[in-house]
Amino acid sequence: MRSAKAEEAGSGEASPSDLTARARIRDAAINRFAVEGFGASVRAIAADAGVSAGLVMHHFGSKDKLRAECDAHLLATIGRLKRENVAEAAAGHSFFHKFAAVEENAPIVGYVLRSMQDGSALAQDFIGHMVDDAVGYTKDGVAAGVIVPSRDETARARYLTLSSLGALLLEVTLDPPSDPSDLVSIVRGYFTNSYLPMMELFTEGFLTSRRMLDEYLMYVPDPPSGEE
Amino acid sequence: MRSAKAEEAGSGEASPSDLTARARIRDAAINRFAVEGFGASVRAIAADAGVSAGLVMHHFGSKDKLRAECDAHLLATIGRLKRENVAEAAAGHSFFHKFAAVEENAPIVGYVLRSMQDGSALAQDFIGHMVDDAVGYTKDGVAAGVIVPSRDETARARYLTLSSLGALLLEVTLDPPSDPSDLVSIVRGYFTNSYLPMMELFTEGFLTSRRMLDEYLMYVPDPPSGEE
DNA sequence: CACCGTGCTGAACGCGTGGTTAGCATGTTG
DNA sequence: CAACATGCTAACCACGCGTTCAGCACGGTG
Numbered sequence: 001m002r003s004a005k006a007e008e009a010g011s012g013e014a015s016p017s018d019l020t021a022r023a024r025i026r027d028a029a030i031n032r033f034a035v036e037g038f039g040a041s042v043r044a045i046a047a048d049a050g051v052s053a054g055l056v057m058h059h060f061g062s063k064d065k066l067r068a069e070c071d072a073h074l075l076a077t078i079g080r081l082k083r084e085n086v087a088e089a090a091a092g093h094s095f096f097h098k099f100a101a102v103e104e105n106a107p108i109v110g111y112v113l114r115s116m117q118d119g120s121a122l123a124q125d126f127i128g129h130m131v132d133d134a135v136g137y138t139k140d141g142v143a144a145g146v147i148v149p150s151r152d153e154t155a156r157a158r159y160l161t162l163s164s165l166g167a168l169l170l171e172v173t174l175d176p177p178s179d180p181s182d183l184v185s186i187v188r189g190y191f192t193n194s195y196l197p198m199m200e201l202f203t204e205g206f207l208t209s210r211r212m213l214d215e216y217l218m219y220v221p222d223p224p225s226g227e228e
Numbered sequence: 229m230r231s232a233k234a235e236e237a238g239s240g241e242a243s244p245s246d247l248t249a250r251a252r253i254r255d256a257a258i259n260r261f262a263v264e265g266f267g268a269s270v271r272a273i274a275a276d277a278g279v280s281a282g283l284v285m286h287h288f289g290s291k292d293k294l295r296a297e298c299d300a301h302l303l304a305t306i307g308r309l310k311r312e313n314v315a316e317a318a319a320g321h322s323f324f325h326k327f328a329a330v331e332e333n334a335p336i337v338g339y340v341l342r343s344m345q346d347g348s349a350l351a352q353d354f355i356g357h358m359v360d361d362a363v364g365y366t367k368d369g370v371a372a373g374v375i376v377p378s379r380d381e382t383a384r385a386r387y388l389t390l391s392s393l394g395a396l397l398l399e400v401t402l403d404p405p406s407d408p409s410d411l412v413s414i415v416r417g418y419f420t421n422s423y424l425p426m427m428e429l430f431t432e433g434f435l436t437s438r439r440m441l442d443e444y445l446m447y448v449p450d451p452p453s454g455e456e
Numbered sequence: 457c458a459c460c461g462t463g464c465t466g467a468a469c470g471c472g473t474g475g476t477t478a479g480c481a482t483g484t485t486g
Numbered sequence: 487c488a489a490c491a492t493g494c495t496a497a498c499c500a501c502g503c504g505t506t507c508a509g510c511a512c513g514g515t516g
Contacts, residue, residue: 021493021494041472041473041474042473042474042475043472043473043474051493051494051495052494052495052496053474053475053495053496054475054476054477054494054495054496054497055493055494055495057474057475057476058493058494059493061475062474062475063473063474063475116398116401116402117345117401118401119401119402119403119404123401123402124402127398127402145436146435146436146437147434147435147436148428148432148433148434148435148436150425150428151424151428152424152425155421155422155424155425156424156425156428156429158421158425159395159421159422159425159426159429160425160429160434162394162395162398162399163391163392163394163395164391165394165398166390166391166393166394166395166396166397166398166399167387167390167391167394167395168394169394169397169398170344170355170390170393170394170397171390171394173344173345173346173347173351174344174347174351174352174355175347176347193383193386193387194383194387195444196379196380196383196384196444196448197378197380197383197384197386197387197388198387199435199440199441199444200376200378200379200384200441201384201387201388201429201430201433201434202429202433202434202435202440202441203433203434203435203437203438203440203441204376204433204441205376205429205430205431205432205433206375206376206388206429206430206431207374207375207376207427207430207431208373208374208375208376209374209431210431212427212430212431213427213428213430213431213432216423216424216427220424249463249464269502269503269504270503270504270505271502271503271504279463279464279465280464280465280466281465281466281504281505282464282465282466282467282505282506282507283463283464283465285504285505285506286463286464287463290504290505291503291504291505
């Protein structure tokens with residue numbers, strides 16, 4: 001294996017031109033998948049990476065394995081990003097504010113959105129973590145007195161997370177970006193358009209009367225804490 | 229054209245077996261597309277309809293035209309369903325409650341969700357109408373005093389609609405149904421899981437302090453009424 | 457009866473796909 | 487130098503796709 005192993009093991013990032021072909025292929029795949037979905041052909045990815053299609057197979061064995069490696073790589077990256085920003089991700093902010101704001105990570109956002117679009121394991125994992133995080137943040141927020149308590153914190157965290165991510169997904173799907181930089185502007189647009197109604201809803205609510213909620217609470221014996 | 233024209237023009241629905249082959253193909257396509265997305269092969273649709281793949285082309289010319297006809301058919305059906313239920317769709321209910329509740333229309337729901345998943349014109353049209361409806365409903369609700377007014381009703385309607393539809397889309401995507409009846413149970417599950425947190429959020433809000441909203445309002449000159 | 461239109465089929469075509477493989481270029485090693 | 491390992495390519499294969507087309511069955515019409 002010549003010196004590839006050494007290079008690869010040596011560092012996480014380097015200037016694009018002196019990356020291992022393997023890493024270059026992986027990054028090209030992430031970008032392609034992010035931009036045009038997982039229907040992207042191996043040949044297109046290979047072309048982006050400046051190599052032949054055969055080499056992709058040589059390194060990864062199959063398209064699925066390539067994707068799996070992209071998934072794993074992104075999952076690790078996302079975990080790192082989250083850990084770096086965990087302190088700043090205050091409960092009051094939208095849950096993935098910090099995550100989505102980093103512009104240099106546009107391909108990651110795009111890739112994750114594409115994963116959601118096709119419901120892959122990565123998406124499930126990602127959303128699962130997202131919900132778990134949201135549960136933690138809201139719990140902290142409730143304890144700190146800045147967030148109103150819920151009768152079912154997990155259900156609320158899940159509801160809010162799915163709503164936010166789903167709305168973003170929908171927005172991006174309806175108006176698909178042609179390249180990653182386009183994506184960040186869409187994400188930004190989503191936030192700027194949603195921020196006011198979200199804040200209004202979060203602080204002023206939507207209904208003037210408690211009737212509908214109370215009727216529901218009357219009807220249902222007690223809030224489930226975890227089902228299914 | 230033998231008697232097909234007469235049959236076809238005569239009625240909208242009939243018992244499945246004596247439908248025109250053309251209508252049978254259309255319905256089969258709607259079902260297939262709803263269940264497995266628009267990647268479904270013409271051959272599979274033809275098989276479902278009990279005809280050959282060639283006949284599909286004979287009647288519709290191309291897969292795209294077949295899909296266009298499905299779109300048109302569903303758009304018309306949805307319009308009719310909406311008109312039928314317009315009186316009952318009170319503002320307080322989730323906006324597409326009535327629509328999603330009808331079980332016999334599961335294929336329609338599935339088809340629309342698939343459309344959202346791939347961002348087709350039907351989805352844009354559908355969501356556009358959905359937002360327009362929501363604007364109307366909320367306006368009525370505000371006038372009636374049951375909904376709190378917003379600084380930007382359109383933005384709120386759009387936000388709420390995209391959130392609801394997006395969350396449902398996400399839920400269905402993450403846990404894809406294998407047949408239409410499976411779909412209705414997922415939709416039901418989504419509602420039952422979301423209803424409490426949604427009602428809580430709508431009546432009790434999420435944040436205990438107005439600070440974040442007020443800071444935003446301070447920062448932004450005044451609410452835009454329509455941009456982009 | 458022959459003729460023909462028409463709903464319809466089954467085999468085929470062209471193409472793009474993921475995947476395979478023979479072999480080239482290069483550099484290390486005996 | 488010869489032998490070999492290895493990153494890499496070009497040509498190829500099998501397959502599934504949308505689509506085409508020659509022709510069959512059948513019913514109305516002269």
